[in-house]
Amino acid sequence: MTLRQLVARPRRTGLVAALAAVALGVGTIAFTAPAEPASAPAVRDPAPGDVVVDETFAGPGLPAGWNPVDGDWRVENGRLVGTSADAARQSRITFGRHLDDFRLEATARFDTVQDATRWTALGLDVPAAGTTPWSIATVRSGTTAANGLEFAQRTTGNAWNVTDTAAAPSAAATGRDVRIAVEVHGITARWIFEGREVLRTTRLARSADGGQALLVNGARVSFAAVKVTALAPNAWIRPAGTPVxxxxxxxxxxxxxxxxxxxxxxxxxxxxxxxxxxxxxxxxxxxxxxxxxxxxxxxxxxxxxxxxxxxxxxxxxxxxxxxxxxxxxxxxxxxxxxxxxxxxxxxxxxxxxxxxxxxxxxxxxxxxxxxxxxxxxxxxxxxxxxxxxxxxxxxxxxxxxxxxxxxxxxxxxxxxxxxxxxxxxxxxxxxxxxxxxxxxxxxxxxxxxxxxxxxxxxxxxxxxxxxxxxxxxxxxxxxxxxxxxxxxxx
CATH class of the missing domain: 3.20.20.190 (Phosphatidylinositol (PI) phosphodiesterase)
Structure with missing residues (x-):
């Protein structure tokens, strides 16, 4: 069974049953075995071009469906702020849904860093609970280093498997917004920094249900906007604005x-x-x-x-x-x-x-x-x-x-x-x-x-x-x- 088929399968949950009871006007929900259980509606896969997540953090608190797993995550002055005080830990917040083909983009700013090797990352395949294994695209504050950008996986043994690295064309540093994005097609992906493709991989580790996330390590990072867009499935078709x-x-x-x-x-x-x-x-x-x-x-x-x-x-x-x-x-x-x-x-x-x-x-x-x-x-x-x-x-x-x-x-x-x-x-x-x-x-x-x-x-x-x-x-x-x-x- 393919990842796409796994995602497309309808799921029945207790929440669906509870919502159905509320819709029928039941004051106290008693779960009894119905003669013929009703089928949960199938969740439609988004079509290419559909915007799945579009968050500007205009509300007073964390958006619905955004789940802080580790570290301090809060909304301040129209920005999502994530803090990781310990360089040995990866603060993360999960959101979105599993997609085979998508673009994840954000406007990010390093507010403070412990040193230039500290990083933030776009989570490309992360379980909602934030547990390993998960796959990310990392950007360091010292972006112009040889490993300023990376594709990496955190394994079940809590080790790093870094598959691809590159230097960004300019420094992220601190105190300035940078536009970062990754386009994913199954196990292939391309890293885009300030509108420019810098790195590609064909070794992205994927799961059947991992969604998106943001991660921070040894830094305080704020995000002004985050967007997830569904893409067409053929990764070999060249996106506009990219070279052959x-x-x-x-x-x-x-x-x-x-x-x-x-x-x-x-x-x-x-x-x-x-x-x-x-x-x-x-x-x-x-x-x-x-x-x-x-x-x-x-x-x-x-x-x-x-x-x-x-x-x-x-x-x-x-x-x-x-x-x-x-x-x-x-x-x-x-x-x-x-x-x-x-x-x-x-x-x-x-x-x-x-x-x-x-x-x-x-x-x-x-x-x-x-x-x-x-x-x-x-x-x-x-x-x-x-x-x-x-x-x-x-x-x-x-x-x-x-x-x-x-x-x-x-x-x-x-x-x-x-x-x-x-x-x-x-x-x-x-x-x-x-x-x-x-x-x-x-x-x-x-x-x-x-x-x-x-x-x-x-x-x-x-x-x-x-x-x-x-x-x-x-x-x-x-x-x-x-x-x-x-x-x-x-």
Missing amino acids: TVFAHRGGSSAAPENTLVSDEVARRAGAQWVENDVQPSKDGVPYVLHDDTVDRTTNGTGRIRDLTAAQLDALDAGSWFAPAYAGTRLPTLAAQLEDLRTRGGNLLLEIKGPHTRDEVARIVKEVRDHGMTDRVFVQSFQVDALRYTRELAPELPLGLLRSELDPDPVATARDLGLTAYNPSDGAVAPRLGVVKDLHAAGVAVNVWTVDAPARWKALETAGVDGIITNRAAELAGWNEAWLQAAAGR
Whole structure:
């Protein structure tokens, strides 16, 4: 059962029965077993764009439904004030309801802090009782430190699991309001500081019923406004005012031998959010990262990958063809790549290259699951059968269909295959840029390949595409940064 299904299930409570009795004019409520218990009305899931919480703290006390769990929480002069006198404790107040897809935003001010490492946080998945585990997005008063912003989880053992960190572009400090927001889509989220996206995660720990919260640690923090808005479910569709996602084609392939671990490292350092690579099986069924159907172009060997054993592939030099400095670089297995990304950071846009049997796709899925990477892998392919097998075997993995030419009806194709994204070539989408809006209206993202020219980046960004697969990841990341600066100045 999905989180959304769990949330949507109607619940009967004693409160519902009590309210029903009051509505019938019963003075003293006596609970007897009715012959046929009435069903509680189903709670409608909010539609995208619905504002679930919109609080400006204009009343004299805490708003209804806001539950202080720890620390001192009160309303003063039109602001919610939370105080944590002990840096070893996390003062928190819970509110809202469980949502899979939402934006939580607030205007916050550090009034006093014990030191610059103290923090406040937006609670993204916190039980109403405030008990662990819970997931938060943290902002320190020393915001420009390397860990000024964080995504983190407080575990049941009361330990911290910090998954992602970044420095904010400006200091929060004390005595000034800052606008903070996080957009959540299941286990993915993006941190927005003063209107600018600074950090993303694909490792947000979620529960079936956790709601929202505010937290304060070693500080006195006041909030002028808090708002929660329901969002559409596809996290891959780019929100307005944010840059395109950078997918590094075959890793950092312009600066290192493609489809190798060193190429992945180059892509990480270049600022790519995703590494795009290809997977194919060896003769004995081991998935390897290779684009061509032969090893001739990118190794010192010859022959079809499907005709060579894992032992033969492991002995090949996959770096000398690119430059002498890369001599001895090995052709990685999918397992090695997944482990490298898991431990060193990064997400994988994984193309299943060429026709695959169901068993071959099952082996790929097993590798992804065995390495705990289901939340950081996006599967794409030109092969419809490979996508159908993946959907059957691993419905949790997002799917993208690669196309050299557009389908007659891309929306219908996307619906038929259960796609998260439709990924056409630049040449295919350029004459029909309106298809981007059509796909977005159907809840399908659009990522375009393989685009290396800034003029085309601009045209595609303007058309609303969500991501660009490129050989020039560092340049596109820099172009995005300039785009953000220009947008901030408008």
